[in-house]
Amino acid sequence: MSTRQPIRKSVRFEVFKRDNFTCQYCGAKAPDVILHVDHINPVSKGGDNEIINLVTACQPCNLGKSDRVLSDSSSIDRQRAQLEGLNERREQLEMMLAWRDELQSFGDTTVDLVAERIVARMPGHSINEHGRSLIRNWIKKFSVEEILDALDVAADKMSSSPDQEEVNECFDAIPRICVTRRLPEVKQKMLYARGILRRRIYVNHSIVMPLMANAIEAGLDVEELIEFSKTVKNWTEFRAAMEEIANG
Structure with a gap:
């Protein structure tokens, strides 16, 4: 006979989430009923606390079930299908997060390239983090081609040795030119x-x-x-x- 071990709170929560806080025997839902975590294969018959052997049950169903093993495999099959679905969603989520990281990396590279082009048109000046954040916002609204074309228009109006005020005016003019050129x-x-x-x-x-x-x-x-x-x-x-x- 297996020794009954308490089911960890974190495991109970995962079982409830997997089963949508619904009794898998009668369909009753929280908070209308008190939910328990039931062993599909009872501990007295060798069942363990692996999540595949656990199921959400309302208090009446759990107390009435005693240590009888379910008469067929429908509940186990259902839990296996749910777990497979959860695993598939987890894998898709991981892929989405990886894709987001790739997009973020690509976005940072694009910001670097645009910033380099701007600095090249403004000798002796640099772009701080605030300036980079502005460029990142521009990239969300305009294509890189639009931004670089606007840079050329703005930079062509500067003197050969622009001071900081001229540079600031040129930088601030870039998004305005982008907007104007769409009119x-x-x-x-x-x-x-x-x-x-x-x-x-x-x-x-x-x-x-x-x-x-x-x-x-x-x-x-x-x-x-x-x-x-x-x-x-x-x-x-x-x-x-x-x-x-x-x-x-």
């Missing part, structure tokens, strides 16, 4: 015209874009808008011209 071409050129105006004259930022949009909708060619932005003398003149075109 329709007309909208991109309107933003370009706005940039010209902002560098040359005072601009009312709250209405400049709607003014340009109304004028273009009324027939103003966007290339003409750009050229006008390069020569207009002040905001009053620009606003009057846009309103005149919009109002026909």
